[in-house]
Amino acid sequence: MRFNYQIIVIITALLFVLSSSLTLINYFASINSTTKHLKESALPLTVDNIYTEIQKNIIEPSLIASMMSSDTFMKDWLTHEEDDIEQVTRFLDTIQNKYKMYTTFLVSEKSQHYYTASGVLDKLSADKAHNQWYFKFKNSSKSHEINIDYNENIGDSLIMFINYKIFDDEYHMIGATGIGLKTSYINEMLKYFRLQYNFNVYLIDEQGEVVVSERSVNNLANISDISALKSQLSNIINKNNLLLEYNQNNNDYLLNAKYIPELDLYLIVEAKVDNFTASVKETFYLNVCISLIITLLIAVIIIFYVRSIHNKLNTLANTDPLTELANRRTFYNILEHSLLLTLRNNTPLSTLFIDIDNFKTINDTLGHDIGDKTLKSLAGILTSSIRKSDTVARWGGEEFIILLEDTDLAHANLIAEQLRSAVEKNVALKEITNKGVTISIGVTTANENDTVESLFKRIDNALYTAKNNGKNCIAVESE
Numbered sequence: 001m002r003f004n005y006q007i008i009v010i011i012t013a014l015l016f017v018l019s020s021s022l023t024l025i026n027y028f029a030s031i032n033s034t035t036k037h038l039k040e041s042a043l044p045l046t047v048d049n050i051y052t053e054i055q056k057n058i059i060e061p062s063l064i065a066s067m068m069s070s071d072t073f074m075k076d077w078l079t080h081e082e083d084d085i086e087q088v089t090r091f092l093d094t095i096q097n098k099y100k101m102y103t104t105f106l107v108s109e110k111s112q113h114y115y116t117a118s119g120v121l122d123k124l125s126a127d128k129a130h131n132q133w134y135f136k137f138k139n140s141s142k143s144h145e146i147n148i149d150y151n152e153n154i155g156d157s158l159i160m161f162i163n164y165k166i167f168d169d170e171y172h173m174i175g176a177t178g179i180g181l182k183t184s185y186i187n188e189m190l191k192y193f194r195l196q197y198n199f200n201v202y203l204i205d206e207q208g209e210v211v212v213s214e215r216s217v218n219n220l221a222n223i224s225d226i227s228a229l230k231s232q233l234s235n236i237i238n239k240n241n242l243l244l245e246y247n248q249n250n251n252d253y254l255l256n257a258k259y260i261p262e263l264d265l266y267l268i269v270e271a272k273v274d275n276f277t278a279s280v281k282e283t284f285y286l287n288v289c290i291s292l293i294i295t296l297l298i299a300v301i302i303i304f305y306v307r308s309i310h311n312k313l314n315t316l317a318n319t320d321p322l323t324e325l326a327n328r329r330t331f332y333n334i335l336e337h338s339l340l341l342t343l344r345n346n347t348p349l350s351t352l353f354i355d356i357d358n359f360k361t362i363n364d365t366l367g368h369d370i371g372d373k374t375l376k377s378l379a380g381i382l383t384s385s386i387r388k389s390d391t392v393a394r395w396g397g398e399e400f401i402i403l404l405e406d407t408d409l410a411h412a413n414l415i416a417e418q419l420r421s422a423v424e425k426n427v428a429l430k431e432i433t434n435k436g437v438t439i440s441i442g443v444t445t446a447n448e449n450d451t452v453e454s455l456f457k458r459i460d461n462a463l464y465t466a467k468n469n470g471k472n473c474i475a476v477e478s479e
């Protein structure tokens with residue numbers, strides 16, 4: 001019986017396909033739920049959180065600047081010849097310290113003086129490059145603006161200015177005031193959003209220009225520079241709380257835009273989908289490896305288990321359970337093969353057919369167990385008496401058969417006689433049966449025309465003759 005590996009391969013493949021399919025289904029379900037969670041919950045919630053943070057960090061300064069611009073003291077001071085500078089510097093200093101601003105300032109349209117908490121810092125001139133912001137702002141229609149700029153009078157760091165125009169009662173612009181925040185502080189805030197929520201956060205104006213962003217991480221100048229978003233600018237501007245999906249450089253992004261009226265800017269919160277599905281992908285690869293290992297382990301266990309059953313069945317099918325000798329079927333196959341080899345190699349092949357004399361009497365007088373013991377003991381004697389290359393089998397009942405390879409009739413006769421004598425004298429058999437056991441043996445040798453059947457017929461005749469000749473003897477049936 002040959003071991004069939006094909007079925008093991010099919011079972012292993014089926015197991016692998018099954019576990020891989022489940023892992024794949026699980027993977028796509030996880031990706032879907034992660035993306036859904038991102039779209040429907042994480043992103044909108046984060047936008048609200050960030051909006052609150054921005055309110056705290058930018059809107060509050062913006063309100064302070066707005067409050068400064070409408071302060072009556074400021075208006076009065078500007079319209080009354082700017083006579084007591086100390087008064088205005090104290091005002092600017094109080095606001096700066098109270099709200100922990102980096103700087104506070106006031107520009108007088110009339111004198112073109114730039115005041116800070118330390119006094120007059122500069123005299124503005126349209127010719128000076130770093131004063132250009134004021135003249136642009138003055139000429140714009142905006143009442144306030146956010147301007148990120150250097151101010152060489154304050155220091156070399158980049159500062160975010162929140163500028164508000166000051167109007168008199170006739171709505172003439174009489175100056176500008178506001179506060180300055182260090183952009184490193186804004187950078188820290190945006191960096192916090194990125195690290196805390198894994199989102200890229202920035203603020204754009206109506207033209208799509210990026211007004212506030214985390215420098216060194218986000219170098220985007222205008223949202224239209226993202227080709228996938230070029231056509232979406234009007235949607236971002238017109239629809240509040242817009243959710244967009246786009247692909248840039250083979251990466252999927254989700255973008256949520258929200259208008260912040262206090263700043264007149266649009267908050268953009270952008271999520272790279274891969275950043276959120278990376279752990280799902282890692283889990284997927286891990287699951288594939290685990291299912292592969294488990295499938296292989298199951299395959300190995302199946303192979304070992306099926307092989308052991310297969311071996312047991314093989315043994316059961318080919319051996320006699322009582323004596324553990326080859327059974328009739330096995331012997332038949334071996335004989336068939338040996339006959340072919342004999343013909344081909346022209347070597348002699350002999351067989352001995354052995355029958356225990358009066359075995360029925362042993363069973364009847366001493367019982368079946370003793371009969372079994374006698375059979376086992378005789379099997380041991382026969383096996384140990386022949387060469388390893390020869391075959392001994394239990395033919396059935398109390399009959400045994402021996403195949404003697406490369407043995408002619410004379411030699412087979414000699415071996416038969418030795419066996420007969422050894423059994424007759426065997427002490428163990430005498431102990432088992434009290435009076436000992438004898439056997440009759442039929443001997444023959446194969447000729448070139450022999451088939452398994454013709455050889456059996458001859459050897460059976462030989463045994464019959466031996467029995468008829470009085471048992472405990474050998475009879476030869478020549479070829």
Ligand SMILES: Nc1nc2c(ncn2[C@@H]2O[C@H](COP(=O)(O)OP(=O)(O)OP(=O)(O)O)[C@@H](O)[C@H]2O)c(=O)[nH]1
Pocket residue numbers: 322355356357358359360361363367368369370371372375396397398467471
């Ligand atoms: N204990 C035992 N007895 C068996 C087994 N197989 C066959 N027998 C018995 O062997 C006996 C064979 O009896 P017979 O065929 O009459 O042969 P015999 O008594 O040896 O007589 P001769 O062959 O003429 O010497 C029968 O009683 C069977 O029941 C077995 O496995 N165990």
